[in-house]
Amino acid sequence: MAEASPVLELRGVTKDFGAGEARAKVLQGVDFTLRRGEFAALVGPSGSGKSTLLNIMGLLDRPTTGRVLVCGEDTAKLGDEALTRYRGRAIGFVFQFHHLLPEFTALENVMLPMAADRGRLDDSMRECGAVLLDLVGLRPKLHARATELSGGQAQRVAIARSLAMNPRVVLADEPTGNLDTQTSDEVFAMLRDVNRRQGVTFLVVTHDSRLAARCDRIIDLVDGRVVSDRPNRPLP
Amino acid sequence: MPFEWFVAMRYLREGRAQTALVLGGTTMGVAVLVFLTALISGLQRSLVAQTLSSQAHILVKAPERVARPLALEAGLAADRVQRTPDRIRSVEQWQQVLEAVARMPGVVAATPTAAGSAFASRGEASKPVAVRGVDDETFARVIEIGPKIRAGRFRLDGTSAVIGSVLADDLGIAVGDKLRLATPEGRGDTFVVEGIFDLGNRDVNQRWVLVPLRSAQAILDLPGGATTIEVRVADVFAAERIARQIERDHGLGADSWMKLNEQLLVALRSQSASSYLIQALVVVAVALGIASVLGVSVIQKSREIGILRATGTSTRRIQRIFLLEGAVVGAAGSVFGGLVGTSFAVAFANLAKSPTGEPVFPVDLTPGLFLAAFAIAIATGTLAAWFPASRAARLDPAEVIRYG
Numbered sequence: 001m002a003e004a005s006p007v008l009e010l011r012g013v014t015k016d017f018g019a020g021e022a023r024a025k026v027l028q029g030v031d032f033t034l035r036r037g038e039f040a041a042l043v044g045p046s047g048s049g050k051s052t053l054l055n056i057m058g059l060l061d062r063p064t065t066g067r068v069l070v071c072g073e074d075t076a077k078l079g080d081e082a083l084t085r086y087r088g089r090a091i092g093f094v095f096q097f098h099h100l101l102p103e104f105t106a107l108e109n110v111m112l113p114m115a116a117d118r119g120r121l122d123d124s125m126r127e128c129g130a131v132l133l134d135l136v137g138l139r140p141k142l143h144a145r146a147t148e149l150s151g152g153q154a155q156r157v158a159i160a161r162s163l164a165m166n167p168r169v170v171l172a173d174e175p176t177g178n179l180d181t182q183t184s185d186e187v188f189a190m191l192r193d194v195n196r197r198q199g200v201t202f203l204v205v206t207h208d209s210r211l212a213a214r215c216d217r218i219i220d221l222v223d224g225r226v227v228s229d230r231p232n233r234p235l236p
Numbered sequence: 237m238p239f240e241w242f243v244a245m246r247y248l249r250e251g252r253a254q255t256a257l258v259l260g261g262t263t264m265g266v267a268v269l270v271f272l273t274a275l276i277s278g279l280q281r282s283l284v285a286q287t288l289s290s291q292a293h294i295l296v297k298a299p300e301r302v303a304r305p306l307a308l309e310a311g312l313a314a315d316r317v318q319r320t321p322d323r324i325r326s327v328e329q330w331q332q333v334l335e336a337v338a339r340m341p342g343v344v345a346a347t348p349t350a351a352g353s354a355f356a357s358r359g360e361a362s363k364p365v366a367v368r369g370v371d372d373e374t375f376a377r378v379i380e381i382g383p384k385i386r387a388g389r390f391r392l393d394g395t396s397a398v399i400g401s402v403l404a405d406d407l408g409i410a411v412g413d414k415l416r417l418a419t420p421e422g423r424g425d426t427f428v429v430e431g432i433f434d435l436g437n438r439d440v441n442q443r444w445v446l447v448p449l450r451s452a453q454a455i456l457d458l459p460g461g462a463t464t465i466e467v468r469v470a471d472v473f474a475a476e477r478i479a480r481q482i483e484r485d486h487g488l489g490a491d492s493w494m495k496l497n498e499q500l501l502v503a504l505r506s507q508s509a510s511s512y513l514i515q516a517l518v519v520v521a522v523a524l525g526i527a528s529v530l531g532v533s534v535i536q537k538s539r540e541i542g543i544l545r546a547t548g549t550s551t552r553r554i555q556r557i558f559l560l561e562g563a564v565v566g567a568a569g570s571v572f573g574g575l576v577g578t579s580f581a582v583a584f585a586n587l588a589k590s591p592t593g594e595p596v597f598p599v600d601l602t603p604g605l606f607l608a609a610f611a612i613a614i615a616t617g618t619l620a621a622w623f624p625a626s627r628a629a630r631l632d633p634a635e636v637i638r639y640g
Contacts, residue, residue: 051638055634058546060546060633060634060637061634080551081550081551081552084545084548084549084550084551085548085550087546087548088547088548088549089548093546093547095637099539099540099543099637101540101543101544102250102540103246103247103249103250104246112239112243112544112547112549113547113548115239115242116239116544116547116548116549116550116553117548118239119238119239119553120237120238120239121237121239121242161547164547165547165548
């Protein structure tokens with residue numbers, strides 16, 4: 001069977017902060033490729049550079065050296081505005097805290113990335129947002145304010161929002177880190193379900209070895225280097 | 237609906253306390269702007285109207301005579317050069333000048349006047365007066381005397397005269413009574429008082445005797461002459477410029493009301509300057525208010541801005557959201573402020589009224605004032621939002637999502 005096409009490639013990515021004596025080398029040459037449909041876990045101890053790497057993969061930050069390719073396109077060539085537009089279209093984010101905009105309803109939160117991309121809101125976005133909320137099981141909460149949702153519900157809305165632009169890859173930073181075990185399992189199951197049904201690539205940053213064990217691939221980052229990158233047979 | 241509008245409106249609607257605060261400040265600022273402008277402009281208009289009620293906008297007269305030293309023998313210097321006493325002189329070829337001036341752009345009307353001093357007497361009583369021979373039809377177009385006739389009517393023909401109310405009281409004259417005018421040189425005539433005016437100026441009401449131009453020419457020994465041509469212009473503040481033009485075109489002397497009332501004008505300018513200063517300070521205060529509230533809002537919403545940026549919102553859109561907030565606050569503030577300012581102005585105008593029912597403090601509430609307030613408020617709101625909006629656009633999404 002042919003290998004799935006690469007969605008996100010990191011080639012010799014380094015990231016330094018500070019200068020001179022105070023220079024900190026947070027990433028020291030990271031190479032790996034995420035392929036279409038993969039469900040990978042990025043694990044590692046605190047301070048290993050996971051968040052920095054996630055920011056670079058999510059085009060929120062640029063590497064000091066090395067290249068980031070999204071669907072084969074070198075993102076180093078893109079200016080800031082083009083990078084923002086590209087990020088909005090190609091990459092979805094799910095954060096540890098849902099980070100929904102409290103002034104807006106669940107549906108509006110899901111619509112915002114689409115509206116930001118097209119510069120306006122229209123009915124097609126409402127329909128699309130409703131379908132996505134249906135997918136995460138929140139059809140009845142369409143018009144609930146973000147502040148009226150439980151933690152699990154809010155995180156599900158955040159997942160729906162991450163899928164709004166039909167991204168190539170969703171980067172999830174400790175997506176269940178703020179939830180109780182049961183809700184955490186439900187949300188994780190939902191991410192896997194979306195991965196299987198929609199074919200969206202996921203990279204999940206987690207400290208939870210139990211959750212990592214449920215991913216197809218585990219990338220281990222220590223001191224800014226990938227020390228292991230292995231396939232995993234997920235537990236049922 | 238545009239994305240930026242949707243987000244900006246929601247932020248304003250949901251941030252009720254902040255919105256109410258900034259809107260209240262803008263409203264009060266615009267109210268002060270509208271009230272102060274309406275009051276100052278009303279007062280100035282009233283003052284100018286009062287000044288010009290008995291005065292032409294421009295007086296065209298024969299050029300001043302220049303005294304020159306006599307030719308002296310070498311080595312001698314004149315101790316002083318003094319002008320000889322001048323008798324009343326006519327504007328040369330005043331009919332042509334009158335016609336040309338009346339046709340000038342910006343000139344509404346022009347009328348010839350033969351003016352000089354005389355004594356008005358009735359029975360034993362006698363008063364020094366200013367005789368003004370005028371053409372009643374064109375004179376009424378230069379000085380609006382019609383509505384200011386207190387008794388009788390304004391008509392001058394044959395031996396009729398129209399006099400001021402104070403003079404009428406001094407001499408005990410009523411409409412239909414006779415009045416004798418005599419110059420110090422001994423010329424004179426008897427007139428029938430056709431009307432009594434009150435031009436709102438005590439000196440004018442006491443001194444002026446209006447008679448037909450021909451009669452004045454005869455009394456003042458000025459056959460066929462006119463000492464001045466009095467001019468009314470459309471824009472009173474263009475009077476000085478038009479006066480200079482008349483001087484250049486005709487080689488005559490021309491004094492505008494602005495030159496004759498220089499102190500009044502200086503006072504008006506000082507008043508305007510202080511009013512502009514107050515208004516500028518109010519605009520700055522409003523701008524600082526909007527900038528600080530939106531600045532706080534940007535800090536409070538840092539993480540949300542980061543999320544919007546992470547999900548594909550460009551820096552320009554982020555900037556526009558906050559600029560729009562500023563502009564909307566300015567626009568709404570101008571509407572509310574316009575209403576509050578108008579209420580203040582109307583209440584103030586009704587506070588004190590003259591015996592004729594006219595407000596003592598007249599106010600000028602014009603569409604131009606509201607349009608200007610609207611434009612200033614929107615511009616101030618948008619400019620004030622510039623700094624917080626730029627700050628919002630510069631936020632690093634990765635950093636603010638992580639640290640807030």
